[in-house]
Amino acid sequence: MTAQIIDGKAFAAALRARVGGVATAFETASGRKAGLAVVLVGEDPASAVYVRSKGKATLAANMASFEHKLPADTAQADLIALVDRLNADPAVDGILVQLPLPAHLDEQAVLLRINPNKDVDGFHPVNAGRLATGLPGFVPCTPLGCLMLLQDQLGDLSGKEAVVIGRSNIVGKPMAALLTAASCTVTLAHSRTRDLAAHVSRADIVVAAVGRAGFVKGEWLKPGATVIDVGINRVEGGLVGDVEFDSAACVAGAITPVPGGVGPMTIACLLRNTLVAAHRNAGVELDEAAL
Numbered sequence: 614m615t616a617q618i619i620d621g622k623a624f625a626a627a628l629r630a631r632v633g634g635v636a637t638a639f640e641t642a643s644g645r646k647a648g649l650a651v652v653l654v655g656e657d658p659a660s661a662v663y664v665r666s667k668g669k670a671t672l673a674a675n676m677a678s679f680e681h682k683l684p685a686d687t688a689q690a691d692l693i694a695l696v697d698r699l700n701a702d703p704a705v706d707g708i709l710v711q712l713p714l715p716a717h718l719d720e721q722a723v724l725l726r727i728n729p730n731k732d733v734d735g736f737h738p739v740n741a742g743r744l745a746t747g748l749p750g751f752v753p754c755t756p757l758g759c760l761m762l763l764q765d766q767l768g769d770l771s772g773k774e775a776v777v778i779g780r781s782n783i784v785g786k787p788m789a790a791l792l793t794a795a796s797c798t799v800t801l802a803h804s805r806t807r808d809l810a811a812h813v814s815r816a817d818i819v820v821a822a823v824g825r826a827g828f829v830k831g832e833w834l835k836p837g838a839t840v841i842d843v844g845i846n847r848v849e850g851g852l853v854g855d856v857e858f859d860s861a862a863c864v865a866g867a868i869t870p871v872p873g874g875v876g877p878m879t880i881a882c883l884l885r886n887t888l889v890a891a892h893r894n895a896g897v898e899l900d901e902a903a904l
């Protein structure tokens with residue numbers, strides 16, 4: 614193995630500490646804590662674990678956490694009514710509706726109902742449009758965390774060849790937009806891409822977000838490439854990413870592990886976005902670039 618392991622867990626801990634310090638200053642300046650509301654519908658055990666760790670991290674960063682747990686058979690109208698109440702609640706700066714929702718609920722309609730200025734997940738089409746056009750808004754937490762790790766690792770990304778694998782609205786598309794804004798030359802590859810290996814072999818930066826265990830092979834990589842593995846696949850023996858770690862670590866210059874890479878950055882960026890929302894909502898000044 615030659616690749617440097619990118620310690621997302623440590624980077625995320627430092628970001629959460631920075632957020633906690635600014636959150637304390639925000640409370641002094643505004644007379645209230647920044648607040649994050651998390652809505653969980655149903656009892657999916659994995660979702661319950663994420664929601665619990667989000668709540669803990671929120672409190673540890675000196676922000677208020679409001680958890681709303683609704684039964685699996687919640688009606689669409691009741692979920693929409695809760696979103697409306699959270700939109701109107703001045704103690705709530707950020708709203709996260711945990712996905713996936715149970716099948717009978719219309720996810721798109723729920724996400725559209727969230728006030729874009731409280732949409733700290735960055736899933737509302739208004740925020741997708743802001744990202745696409747360079748306006749201030751909220752960037753989805755996972756790609757934002759990936760960008761932070763890449764900039765920490767490589768400094769200026771300008772002119773680099775980047776291949777993003779996976780075109781989801783939550784990761785792939787916003788990741789491509791962020792890398793484009795950072796002046797990379799971006800290829801957005803997906804399940805219909807022909808000769809993916811040839812695209813990957815040209816990339817200085819590879820972001821894998823396909824949701825298939827070990828899909829990206831080390832032999833595809835350009836020697837020295839920086840590899841960001843967004844995948845979280847539960848297999849016998851634990852969690853693995855979308856990149857075949859052992860073969861990739863022999864070729865890459867640096868690679869994120871799973872677990873301990875991108876996952877912890879997602880939660881840290883959620884806290885960051887919530888604190889940014891609080892400052893904007895309260896009209897308290899913040900150097901967002903420094904967070």
Ligand SMILES: Nc1nc(=O)c2c([nH]1)NC[C@@H]1CN(c3ccc(C(=O)N[C@@H](CCC(=O)O)C(=O)O)cc3)C=[N+]21
Binds near residue numbers: 709872874
């Ligand atoms: N509205 C919404 N927003 C989300 O951001 C959202 C969501 N719904 N639904 C589910 C996914 C998943 N997600 C993760 C966050 C952190 C880790 C994380 O911290 N993972 C640890 C390991 C966790 C473990 O051991 O299971 C790691 O990779 O090191 C993973 C997954 C956020 N999601």
Ligand SMILES: [Mg+2]
Binds near residue numbers: 779780803804823
């Ligand atoms: Mg795809």
